[in-house]
Amino acid sequence: MDREWRPDVNTAPWGPFVGKGFKNESITHTDVAITCVVWLATLANLIIAGWLGYKQCQSSRSPLRSVYIWMIWLEMAASFIMGLMCFLYVMKCLRPSFYFFCTILTCWCIQVQLLLQIIINRIRLIVPDRRRSKMIMIATAAVVTGINISVFNIWIPARMQINHTYIFVNEIWDRIEKVLYLGIDAALNWYFLRVVKANLINNGLQKYNKLLRFNQRIIMLSLLMDVMIIAAMSIPNSFIYIQFHPLAYLVKLNIEMTMANLIKRIAVSSSRKAGRDNRARIASEFDSGNLSTSGHKSSATRAGTHARRSSLMELSNFGIKSASEREDRTVSFMPTGDQIKVTKDIHIQSDPIDGSEENVGEIVHAKGLQPGETSVVHSKSVDDLTEGGSVKSDYMRKEGDSDDETSLVIHQTKGTWTRLG
Template sequence: MTKEYKPNADFTPWGPFVPANFKNEPITTTDIIIAAVVWAITLINVLWAAYSCYQQARSSRSPLRSVYVWLIYLELLANVVMGLECFLHILKIIRPSFFFYMSILFCWCIQVQLLLQIIINRIRIIVTDRRRSKMIMIGTAAIVTAINVSVFCIWIPARLQINKRYELINNVWDRIEKVIYLIIDASLNWYFLKVVKENLINNGLQKYNKLLRFNQRIIAVSLLMDVMIIAAMSIPNSFVYIQFHPLAYTVKLNIEMAMANLIKRIAISSSRKTGNAALAEEFASDDLSTSGAKSSGHTRKHTRRSSLIELSSNVFATKSFHDPQGRTVSFAPTGNQIKVTQDLYVRSEPNPEYARRDMDGPMGMGELKAGQGTVIKSKSMDDITEGGESVKSEYGQGKGDSDDEQALVIQGGSKGWGRLKG
């Protein structure tokens, strides 16, 4: 088990900045077994994460414009690339080089930055102070960027074995920056719990108790992944230790996506119970991104404007929607309200008191003979609301006359008032 793996393999370093006295780290059969087991577990979590990423991207209205979707996919890609490169290096397929070390470190920087931003995105969904959440996002990115720059300046010279001083500094600083990252991760999750408890649960939104309990349990697992990375630094082969990074960050990514799904389910179920269908629709098709470009603003605005607002009465409700011409129609009748009106017929009859004379009616209708009826078309209330028309008579309205008066003031052939029949 302590024998060197493939001792005769061509595993010499290549490329620039490699000193002549460079020595490869010994790779034993035990290292291969540990790395293979860790990589197998990582692949299982990668498949799970890939399915979750696909589901969340599919539920997004604009996946290509969603910052959250880009974050989870890039995080997953960085984990896969880093894990595969390390495993091939341990198998002595990829030889040591400056480019290899740069690619490993670049993937690690993406892992750290994006995962913290995913956590902050979750916080910004709940927090009410938008300015404070933005400062948290910027401050975290600045601190982690400074750590990444320092690691570039120390880790690569130590890997290339430039001198012993870099190697000693790297052994100390590598552990320090992992502890700093653990503290940042724990602080962000603690702040999320604090916001949920103070702003939501204490204000009467008991539906978030489930989210709080789930987050309290899952945070312990997420922080254990950081502790696992720190503990793995004691493994003699440094690249076997690096193999734990993709596993830890993939598990943490799965935790964050599970948290996002839980927030969405709570919002949808609560909105449906309270009758707020618009909010349920918003969360059902949203990507839970709070920092992306608002490219789908028109769609969201239309969704809100077409929302169903349920009142306390079971009979009355108000529905706002748009007709095909883009006009807004409000107060559409629902429940037991009148939806359809019946056609009314106005007929004129001969009046013996007056002589018959040929003249046009006051509305320009012409002569109405006995027995001849004029149909006044009426529209149903559905036609009015769907077509965007107002409730007006088919004929023009005279000055000072109401609709009912105008329907009756139609002179017959004998200068008599028309009689309204059912």
Template sequence: SRFTVYGPFVDQYTYQIHPITCGDLITAYVVFGLAMCFAILAVFIACQQTQRSRVPLKSLYVWMIWLEIVASLGLALLAFSYLIKVLRPSLYFYLGIVVSQLRVIYQVQILLQIICNRINVILQDQKKGTLLCIGTFVLVSIINVSVGIIWIPACLQISDRRVVFLAVVWIRVNTIWDRTEKVLFFLLDAALNWYFVRVVKRNLIGNGMEKYRPLVRFNQRMILISLLMDLLIIGAMSLHNGFVYAMFHPLAYLVKLNIEMSMANLIMKIVVGT
């Protein structure tokens, strides 16, 4: 078969390619189609928000939303191309998947920074908001770097013939840490969104600005959907094919990005009083 591993650091005789079943392909096509629908919607909203920005090239928010869209599309195309056997497994392929998620740091980093930016807009203490952004950036960066260090050797099934158990160790550590990482991001996402609602209630509604109450109600509903996306990724980890599981990441991230951009639109409408 032409669909074999190639490139450095992998042994084409011992490398095991996970079989791709009909069920895997059906799931991949459905998830890829949904991801493309949300990508189109995200591009539409992003174009509107970019046009409204006075200096889009200097806007950190504009850069973050476009980088998130590009990163999500890159990961979706790479994983889908592998599943339909257009791309073969190799060091370059796995590095491509990691690089496709690197926009600022990673996709999750961008989404969480957008939430921090939303909180920072409302916080009265800007120093506290800056520390929140930096603290989130450092924490997520540490987690993402550790994931990259563990994930690539596990996927390449790297091992020395003299130390056969090394590949097994990488794979087991990757399995445990991957799940731990997703739970940590779930908790961090929930904490930041809860803090946003708390800040709005205390700093705005608590001071008689009742026009922000719809923002709180909308955010509380969207938090549920956003956290469901995190749970969707965690649930997809039970799938036997890791690349089908990877397809759920772009879908979840694009849904969450649409939520964040819709939140930004609502905040703008409330602020201008329309």
């Protein structure tokens, strides 16, 4: 296993910036075996990531406008390109060059930047302070960009073997920046846990306990991926550890997409609380052509007439009277939570006496109007609707009437009061 892999293949470097004393590291059969196993694991995680990304594209209203969707697909593309190029390099299908190392490092920078921004995107879903979450995003991007620039200035010259100083500095700085990324990843995940507990769970949203427990467990796997990269740097061939980057970041990406799905399921589950279905059913019954935005529509609406009515009476003095609930009412569902528990019939009575004061008393249940009687308006209750009652208006609208008036009109014909509709 310590024999060199394909010793007869030409692996001489090409292109600009090649050091005078450039020497290729020997690649053994052990290195090839490790690379093949890691590459197969990378492909497996890439397939899983592609499936999760496809499902999230389907659930997105406008995936082409979603920054999150673009980030996950660019993360997958960068990981695939980087993994493929590293695999081909170990298999001695690619020769070392400035362009090769620059492409590898560019893919790595995209991986790091996008993955941390995906984590921050998850945090921004929970943090109520938009300014703070934006500052976290900007500060993280600035720090990571600074690290990336330093790596470009150190890692590529060291790989091109320009001089021994770059090689020595790279041996130290390469491990330091991996530890820095580990620290940033751990800090962002810790902040997410803290925000979920402080802003959601402590405020009574116990359903997010599932999200907290899942994140506490999965965060260890995510951080172990960074530890795996650091440990892989101890492999004798200093290039082999780069093959672990695509695998680690695809695992992290799968964790983030799984977390996003969990957050969505928990948020949607709120609509399945007790009573929500009943409220939706009531709302759907109100959503008909017989109802306006705030009250009843008349039979004229059913005939296709959309004219507004003008009031035929002036309510110079009105009294709202209250009475006991109807005793013969049938309850179609048991109210829970903030559902309607009590409904009452309210009748508006108009007195022709000028200058009198408003009085509030008990409801007067009037079955009809006789000639010369004061007009009485009947209102419908929610229970009437749920029991199959009609939401039709008892009175005819006239031209100029308002859809949203609470009073209905009584029309006088030939000296007698007649209810129309």
